Amino acid sequence: MSFKESIQLNMELSYFEGQIPVNYQYTLGVAGTKFFEALKQKGEFIASVCSHCGLKTIYPLIYCEECFNPIDTYLSIGLEGELYSFTTCYLDYQGNRYDKPHVLGLIRFKGIKGGIIHRLNIDEKDLKLGMKVKAKLKPSKERTGTIDDIMYFEKV
Numbered sequence: 001m002s003f004k005e006s007i008q009l010n011m012e013l014s015y016f017e018g019q020i021p022v023n024y025q026y027t028l029g030v031a032g033t034k035f036f037e038a039l040k041q042k043g044e045f046i047a048s049v050c051s052h053c054g055l056k057t058i059y060p061l062i063y064c065e066e067c068f069n070p071i072d073t074y075l076s077i078g079l080e081g082e083l084y085s086f087t088t089c090y091l092d093y094q095g096n097r098y099d100k101p102h103v104l105g106l107i108r109f110k111g112i113k114g115g116i117i118h119r120l121n122i123d124e125k126d127l128k129l130g131m132k133v134k135a136k137l138k139p140s141k142e143r144t145g146t147i148d149d150i151m152y153f154e155k156v
């Protein structure tokens with residue numbers, strides 16, 4: 001079957017079993033680098049601000065996803081947000097059971113589109129949507145400019 005043929009039924013699809021070694025290095029991009037530099041060096045989150053339409057986003061962008069204008073303004077938003085959603089994970093990515101379940105939350109920030117998904121250091125019985133939470137960061141000399149600079153979010 002060549003690429004010029006059109007598949008009409010998925011039963012016509014074929015596959016080959018095997019493994020493809022894939023190695024890659026993910027780059028943060030311009031705005032992602034700004035975000036993680038601010039996290040590492042200043043211990044704060046930043047959001048991008050579109051000077052044309054006013055959209056604020058986290059993670060920051062270099063182009064506005066609403067009006068497509070370039071963005072060159074970034075705003076410190078501190079470390080405090082609201083718990084928007086949460087879930088409990090019992091298994092890791094390899095299917096191994098955790099000794100203790102991990103609670104993950106989606107944290108959103110007032111007036112900012114987007115959010116951060118990260119670990120919560122809050123008892124499950126105390127979790128409430130909309131509760132104020134704050135990121136607990138590693139000490140500044142231990143930060144490396146990655147998402148793991150955030151240890152977890154905790155109650156304010």
Ligand SMILES: [Zn+2]
Pocket residue numbers: 050051052053054055064065066067068069
């Ligand atoms: Zn915009």
